Amino acid sequence: FLDNAEFRPFFKFCFEFNREGTKRFLERDTALALLPLCIEDRSKHTLNFLEFLETKPEDFKINRDQWCSFLDFSLAVGPAPEFDGWDSEESSWPILIDEYVEFVQEKLKET
Amino acid sequence: MACYELGLCTFRKTIARHEQVRARSRKLLLDNIRGERLGRLIDQGCMRCALNMLADLGVDGASVYEEDFEKCFLEDTRSFYRNESLSFLSQNSCPDYLERVELRLAEEMARVSNYLHVSTRSKLQLILEAELISAHASTLIERQDSGFYILLTHSEHRMRDLARMHNLFSQVPATLGLLRDALYMHVRTVGQSLVNDESKAEQPVEFLHCLLNLKKKYDGVVSDAFNGETIAQKRLKEAFESFINADTRCVSCLVIYVDELMKAGFKGAKEGEVEEELGNVLAIFRYLQDKDIFEALYKQHLAKRLLNRRSASFEAERQMLAKLKGECGYRYTTKLEGMFTDIKFSKDATMKYCSSSLGENHNNKPTIACDLDVTMLTAGYWPMQSLVPCILPSCAVVATELFKDFYLKEHSGRKLTWVTSCGSAELKVSISETARYELAVSTYQMCILALFNNRRIDDVLLFQDIARTTRIPESELKRHLISLCTPKHRILKKSAKGKSVAKTDTFQINTAFSPRLKRIRVPLVAMKEVSSHPHHHVPIAVEEDRRHLCEATVVRIMKARKHSSHNDLIAEVTRQLHQRFFPQPHFIKKSIESLIEREYLERCDHDARMYTYLA
Numbered sequence A: 001f002l003d004n005a006e007f008r009p010f011f012k013f014c015f016e017f018n019r020e021g022t023k024r025f026l027e028r029d030t031a032l033a034l035l036p037l038c039i040e041d042r043s044k045h046t047l048n049f050l051e052f053l054e055t056k057p058e059d060f061k062i063n064r065d066q067w068c069s070f071l072d073f074s075l076a077v078g079p080a081p082e083f084d085g086w087d088s089e090e091s092s093w094p095i096l097i098d099e100y101v102e103f104v105q106e107k108l109k110e111t
Numbered sequence B: 001m002a003c004y005e006l007g008l009c010t011f012r013k014t015i016a017r018h019e020q021v022r023a024r025s026r027k028l029l030l031d032n033i034r035g036e037r038l039g040r041l042i043d044q045g046c047m048r049c050a051l052n053m054l055a056d057l058g059v060d061g062a063s064v065y066e067e068d069f070e071k072c073f074l075e076d077t078r079s080f081y082r083n084e085s086l087s088f089l090s091q092n093s094c095p096d097y098l099e100r101v102e103l104r105l106a107e108e109m110a111r112v113s114n115y116l117h118v119s120t121r122s123k124l125q126l127i128l129e130a131e132l133i134s135a136h137a138s139t140l141i142e143r144q145d146s147g148f149y150i151l152l153t154h155s156e157h158r159m160r161d162l163a164r165m166h167n168l169f170s171q172v173p174a175t176l177g178l179l180r181d182a183l184y185m186h187v188r189t190v191g192q193s194l195v196n197d198e199s200k201a202e203q204p205v206e207f208l209h210c211l212l213n214l215k216k217k218y219d220g221v222v223s224d225a226f227n228g229e230t231i232a233q234k235r236l237k238e239a240f241e242s243f244i245n246a247d248t249r250c251v252s253c254l255v256i257y258v259d260e261l262m263k264a265g266f267k268g269a270k271e272g273e274v275e276e277e278l279g280n281v282l283a284i285f286r287y288l289q290d291k292d293i294f295e296a297l298y299k300q301h302l303a304k305r306l307l308n309r310r311s312a313s314f315e316a317e318r319q320m321l322a323k324l325k326g327e328c329g330y331r332y333t334t335k336l337e338g339m340f341t342d343i344k345f346s347k348d349a350t351m352k353y354c355s356s357s358l359g360e361n362h363n364n365k366p367t368i369a370c371d372l373d374v375t376m377l378t379a380g381y382w383p384m385q386s387l388v389p390c391i392l393p394s395c396a397v398v399a400t401e402l403f404k405d406f407y408l409k410e411h412s413g414r415k416l417t418w419v420t421s422c423g424s425a426e427l428k429v430s431i432s433e434t435a436r437y438e439l440a441v442s443t444y445q446m447c448i449l450a451l452f453n454n455r456r457i458d459d460v461l462l463f464q465d466i467a468r469t470t471r472i473p474e475s476e477l478k479r480h481l482i483s484l485c486t487p488k489h490r491i492l493k494k495s496a497k498g499k500s501v502a503k504t505d506t507f508q509i510n511t512a513f514s515p516r517l518k519r520i521r522v523p524l525v526a527m528k529e530v531s532s533h534p535h536h537h538v539p540i541a542v543e544e545d546r547r548h549l550c551e552a553t554v555v556r557i558m559k560a561r562k563h564s565s566h567n568d569l570i571a572e573v574t575r576q577l578h579q580r581f582f583p584q585p586h587f588i589k590k591s592i593e594s595l596i597e598r599e600y601l602e603r604c605d606h607d608a609r610m611y612t613y614l615a
Helices: A007-018 A028-038 A046-054 A064-076 A095-110 B003-016 B022-037 B044-056 B064-091 B094-114 B120-142 B148-153 B159-170 B173-195 B204-225 B230-244 B249-265 B271-287 B291-307 B314-328 B330-360 B394-410 B443-450 B463-470 B474-483 B540-561 B566-577 B585-597
Strands: A025-027 A061-063 B424-430 B436-442 B460-462 B492-494 B506-509 B519-521 B563-565 B601-603 B610-613
Touching (some): A007 A028, A007 A064, A025 A028, A028 A061, A064 A095, A064 B585, A064 B601, A095 B585, B003 B044, B044 B094, B064 B094, B064 B120, B094 B120, B094 B159, B120 B148, B120 B159, B120 B173, B148 B159, B159 B173, B159 B204, B173 B204, B173 B230, B204 B230, B204 B249, B204 B271, B249 B271, B249 B291, B271 B314, B291 B314, B291 B540, B330 B394, B394 B443, B424 B443, B436 B443, B460 B463, B463 B506, B540 B563, B540 B566, B540 B585, B540 B610, B563 B566, B566 B585, B585 B601
Parallel strands (some): B436 B519
Antiparallel strands (some): B492 B506, B563 B610, B601 B610
């Protein structure tokens, strides 16, 4: 489903539609509500990512690059705990994604 | 088969390999060798003949020398040296052992020339190297009483031993690698303990001296013991880089070291001395990773030296700049050179101003203009932060306004702002017939003291009033006030006791102040540095600079390439910037993301690892 060529523009559109005016980002809470709506459990990372976002402060903002990268990341990298396809040394993903992976890995270490 | 060969085969079969001959003769041969190794004199001629005979018998596909002698000889040799080396090493020091190894090696090679067959040479060599050197390489390096590390520590007296060790280990490339690693580890450890030495933390100059001595010592080891080989030089360089860059304190120590040289060390120094010292400084500078932090700190210290006229030799200052330029390119030093130009220009301008005002004043008396010594700073070059100037006392205002008018007549369109946070003044104090003296004070102190003019002698001023009238920033005001109330220079009396100034304090002239000297320089209390200096403290200005530089570099590269993979981009940015500072991949990523957000770049649709330049 995620692979569907029409999904990508739709996902991007979700971001654009919910931006406020000329601002180039989404508020944290908006993203928290929006992500389950538009991608749901089609991505194996959604639940974990939402949990990660909740650790961010209230005024945290997510930009277009980070948002779209979440989709690419879901397509390219397997679910926790292995995260197949994610290379910590040469990751070209946005730093937010790197932080997300580390967050999940830390969480798993503790349990 | 030829007759001669037939004869040899027959001899071989019937005599040399006779069951009562073969083993016995082999045993005798080996016993002889063993005896000679233990110091006995043997008949070498006889040995030679016997072994040649065995070699000659190796016709028709048979290898008599190898099978009947060499195989056992090599095994014998191996076990002999295995035992000897173990026992000798356990009872003697490492240098003594190595000396012995040298002897044994020479002896065995002589044995080959004297009576062994030439084909044995390389096989013998391999065994010797394995048993005498390789097998004990790590012991020789690490042994606590006399191993390589100890020899390095006392390298001044142990150079011959070190050279011998290098010589022997060179014959076995694997062990040579161990030796070079050990050199690296040792220098790194010694360097780290120097850097972590708290007692040296307060003494930058002494720290630098120790560092330079360290460098001299191990440069000597590499040149004398390691024959100056390039790999050892490289390892040494890596070792120095590793511990020097572990702590940014080294950068500031180097800056302070140069500062001291420029202020005092170079006084009356000959040209050769200056060249040598600066050469040393540059050698350490080359190891620095954070050359941009060095530049920022050097600029601050240079500014102080130039403004306070503390440079012992302009020639030396110029030489240092030239060296930095040679090392880092002209862009590194343009601002520094600009500072020198400003100083020179200021001297000329001040002289012009003074003589022109003398011309206007027909009394031929020194005018107020000549009381003012002005230095003009081009804003971009100097490290001063542009603060709002304080309110100057009226006498100073007259002088400064006159100068400003004169200057702007020639350079209209320029903007002049007085840097009141710097500068000094000479005050003539006359409180009474007896209390007359001169004070050399800072600009702020002048402002404070001038407030007491035209008042009753016992008038009291509130801190708040002083702050309001002079508009000196609060923390600076406290510092300059404290300096006027110290026990040694109690020019003012503070209402409350104690070392610090509270906002509620009041101040009064101390009429009891009677200095021994007629002219006193009032020192400023040092600012309490935030002593929580972490090991990797990067000044904020430098951090910002790095961000700008990194982004500009990314843009420049992407503009040229149009597309680039993530890894290629990181590699190229690192390549372009690392001479100035080392950009961590994480740092570069932040720049990339910032540029994506500002739509300079974007990720490729089909490949998230590629970036495209957006025109």
